[in-house]
Amino acid sequence: MPAQDPNRVIIFDTTLRDGEQSPGATMNLSEKIRMARQLDLLGVDVIEAGFAAASPGDAEAVAAIAAEVDKASICSLARTVIADIDKAAEALRNARRSRLHIFLATSALHMEHKLNKTPDQVLRMIEEGVRHAASCSDDVEFSCEDASRTDLDFMVQACRIAVANGAGTLNIPDTVGYALPEEFAARVAYLKARIDPGVVISVHCHNDLGLAVANTLAAFCAGARQAEVTVGGIGERAGNAALEEVIMAITVRRNYFGLTHGIDTRQIYPSARRLSRIIGQPLARNKPVVGENAFAHESGIHQAGVLKNPETYEIMTPESIGLPGNAIVMGKHSGKNAVRAKLESMGYQLEPGQIDLVLAAVKRLADKKKDIYDEDLEALVLEEIYRIADKYALVHLGVQSSDTGLPPTAILVLDVDGKRVQHAGFGVGPVDAVFQAIDHVTGHKPELEQYAVNAITGGADAQGEVTVRIREKGRSAVGRGSHPDVINASARAYLNALNRLSKAF
Numbered sequence: 238m239p240a241q242d243p244n245r246v247i248i249f250d251t252t253l254r255d256g257e258q259s260p261g262a263t264m265n266l267s268e269k270i271r272m273a274r275q276l277d278l279l280g281v282d283v284i285e286a287g288f289a290a291a292s293p294g295d296a297e298a299v300a301a302i303a304a305e306v307d308k309a310s311i312c313s314l315a316r317t318v319i320a321d322i323d324k325a326a327e328a329l330r331n332a333r334r335s336r337l338h339i340f341l342a343t344s345a346l347h348m349e350h351k352l353n354k355t356p357d358q359v360l361r362m363i364e365e366g367v368r369h370a371a372s373c374s375d376d377v378e379f380s381c382e383d384a385s386r387t388d389l390d391f392m393v394q395a396c397r398i399a400v401a402n403g404a405g406t407l408n409i410p411d412t413v414g415y416a417l418p419e420e421f422a423a424r425v426a427y428l429k430a431r432i433d434p435g436v437v438i439s440v441h442c443h444n445d446l447g448l449a450v451a452n453t454l455a456a457f458c459a460g461a462r463q464a465e466v467t468v469g470g471i472g473e474r475a476g477n478a479a480l481e482e483v484i485m486a487i488t489v490r491r492n493y494f495g496l497t498h499g500i501d502t503r504q505i506y507p508s509a510r511r512l513s514r515i516i517g518q519p520l521a522r523n524k525p526v527v528g529e530n531a532f533a534h535e536s537g538i539h540q541a542g543v544l545k546n547p548e549t550y551e552i553m554t555p556e557s558i559g560l561p562g563n564a565i566v567m568g569k570h571s572g573k574n575a576v577r578a579k580l581e582s583m584g585y586q587l588e589p590g591q592i593d594l595v596l597a598a599v600k601r602l603a604d605k606k607k608d609i610y611d612e613d614l615e616a617l618v619l620e621e622i623y624r625i626a627d628k629y630a631l632v633h634l635g636v637q638s639s640d641t642g643l644p645p646t647a648i649l650v651l652d653v654d655g656k657r658v659q660h661a662g663f664g665v666g667p668v669d670a671v672f673q674a675i676d677h678v679t680g681h682k683p684e685l686e687q688y689a690v691n692a693i694t695g696g697a698d699a700q701g702e703v704t705v706r707i708r709e710k711g712r713s714a715v716g717r718g719s720h721p722d723v724i725n726a727s728a729r730a731y732l733n734a735l736n737r738l739s740k741a742f
């Protein structure tokens with residue numbers, strides 16, 4: 238950990254824990270591993286891979302990521318309870334570097350109404366819990382949950398006990414997104430003045446008032462040297478501080494902050510894109526740094542200025558965040574080595590047989606689409622390699638739209654648990670006809686909550702990427718599908734969502 242340089246901030250990524258906890262962002266094991274690899278490429282210092290005691294699936298994910306990741310330290314969250322700490326330590330056993338992150342609420346409100354404990358009992362739990370964690374790991378972080386609503390002196394007392402028992406990082410979460418920048422900075426400064434200078438102060442800000450990034454930056458100014466962030470700001474309720482915003486703020490305004498970090502900013506856009514693909518949530522167009530409009534100039538005056546000198550209206554370059562300049566990456570004549578090298582540079586380490594599958598898909602796509610970009614290649618990898626073990630798979634699809642005078646009709650052949658089933662169905666439009674036919678064959682009847690089409694890359698021959706969210710019997714699932722034909726992509730997305738719905742995550 239870069240604790241030696243006083244101006245180096247530690248980036249603690251919690252996309253796979255706090256982020257994954259948010260509605261609609263659930264990931265399966267292989268998706269978590271893929272995202273963890275990307276976070277490692279991005280250069281985060283710590284990856285909070287999950288909450289091992291929360292479920293066997295979480296423990297498995299923490300252990301798998303711990304065994305997989307090369308550079309970042311891998312962390313598991315744990316309540317201040319011995320059994321939780323033991324499960325976290327066990328899941329981290331094979332990590333090259335690891336951290337135990339222990340939390341306990343310290344606000345009067347949480348202690349009384351949630352924990353049903355007196356302040357003295359809470360302090361004793363911190364003492365015992367952190368001491369036990371320090372006997373399992375040489376890197377222990379302690380969080381005062383709901384710190385921003387905790388009595389200041391009680392927070393300092395709790396933190397001192399944590400440090401005395403082996404915590405090297407103290408995290409001050411704004412658990413409910415209540416803090417204001419100036420006030421939050423004063424809290425951090427107050428703690429800093431009363432704690433061993435060798436201890437790293439961390440902040441973890443939620444975005445309920447839209448202030449998560451502002452609070453994080455204010456905390457840096459007050460001496461915090463770790464930020465807990467997520468890609469795209471995903472997280473509980475309104476989310477957490479967005480990694481890309483925090484990093485680009487201290488990068489673009491380095492003269493103001495005087496801080497350094499270990500992030501490769503050119504991996505910011507690929508990371509946001511990968512997360513968006515995995516969780517099936519498109520990036521909002523106006524999202525800072527990574528949204529589609531972040532570098533788009535609509536007004537004539539702005540366009541003219543940017544053409545003369547991009548700095549007139551751009552405070553950072555698209556290249557600096559790794560936004561591809563539409564470089565063509567693959568085509569009909571690409572070979573296996575080129576595909577392997579390109580995929581490796583994108584953080585995908587595939588087996589030779591998997592590379593063959595992707596190469597075949599590249600060639601099929603190249604017959605339909607002239608230029609193949611990074612985004613196309615990534616979509617192919619997701620389609621060919623990482624599609625979850627499917628109960629339902631599309632074999633053939635034929636669609637007739639309504640302009641023939643006949644009702645929109647879909648004829649499809651599905652593979653259902655290895656058996657071919659065919660059906661023809663009608664609908665109010667071609668997509669509806671496809672979904673109705675799929676419902677008939679699978680026996681599902683979900684409510685379609687969201688349907689969105691995106692062009693993966695520009696041009697009329699762009700691959701369409703469809704995202705759907707469906708809900709059935711109180712459970713919802715997001716599905717994603719890509720194909721040059723958007724109706725076909727819709728069928729794949731719908732089946733992907735049904736496959737997710739039929740699995741317990």
Ligand code: KIV
Pocket residue numbers: 255314340380382383408410411412413441443
């Ligand atoms: O928001 C919060 O308080 C948390 C803690 C567990 C760090 O996520």
Ligand code: ZN
Pocket residue numbers: 255410412441443473
């Ligand atoms: Zn949180």
